[in-house]
Amino acid sequence: MGAALTRYRVIAWIVGVVLILLVVIGMPLKYGFDDPIVVETIGPAHGFLYMVYLVAAFDLSRRADWPLKRMALVMLAGTVPFVSFYAERRVSRWVTTDTRTPQPVAS
Template sequence: MRAALTRYRWIAWVVGVVLILLVVIGMPLKYGFDNPVVVETVGQVHGFLYMVYLVAAFDLSRRADWPLKRMILVMLAGTVPFVSFWAERRVSSWVTAQEAAGQRAPEPVAG
């Protein structure tokens, strides 16, 4: 599960940065200065990377056995600027806690 978490963390950061570029630079250029070049190029890159993000989030959610609601919320986090960074931290803490709980030694059976 550690490799799935690493893949998810990496793509969450990349998607977050590209989305911020799109919103902070591309959208003002397109609508304020009538220059859609950044939106046309970065928008397509973000679309592709978001699909990779969805696959990584799905893979991690299946390995961590998350409920459907959590999986969907994590997947939607890549659509709002800055939220993917927050979600990445939350997901990392969830998975780390889950791994720590699973790695505890079994309690002896009183007999």
Template structure:
């Protein structure tokens, strides 16, 4: 599961950085500066990278035996700026130190 976690962590950071660049730089340039070149360049890259993020999250979630709801929430974290970084830390902590289930 270590390799799946590493893949997830790398992709989560890359998706997070690209999304921030798209939202913080690209969107203002497009709508305020009337220059869509950054959005036209970074937008498709983010779309492709987000698909890779979904696959990496699914792979890790399947190996860690997450419930479907948790997997979907982690997948959605790649769509909100800065949230993928928080989700990555929480996922890493949980995967490295799983708490025993009471009962």
């Protein structure tokens, strides 16, 4: 599960940074200065990266056996600026806590 967590953490940071660039730089340029070049460039990249984020979040959630609600909330975290960073920290804590807890032995 460590590799799935690493993949998720990397893509969460990338999606978060690209989304912040899009919102903080691209949107003001497009709507304030009528220059859509940043949005036209970064927008499609963010869309593609968000799809990769969804796959990584789904993979991690299935390996960690999360409930559907938790999985959906983690997936939605990539759509709100700065929330993906918070979610990445929470997810890392959940996964490392769950892997340290001894699992009951089935008889």
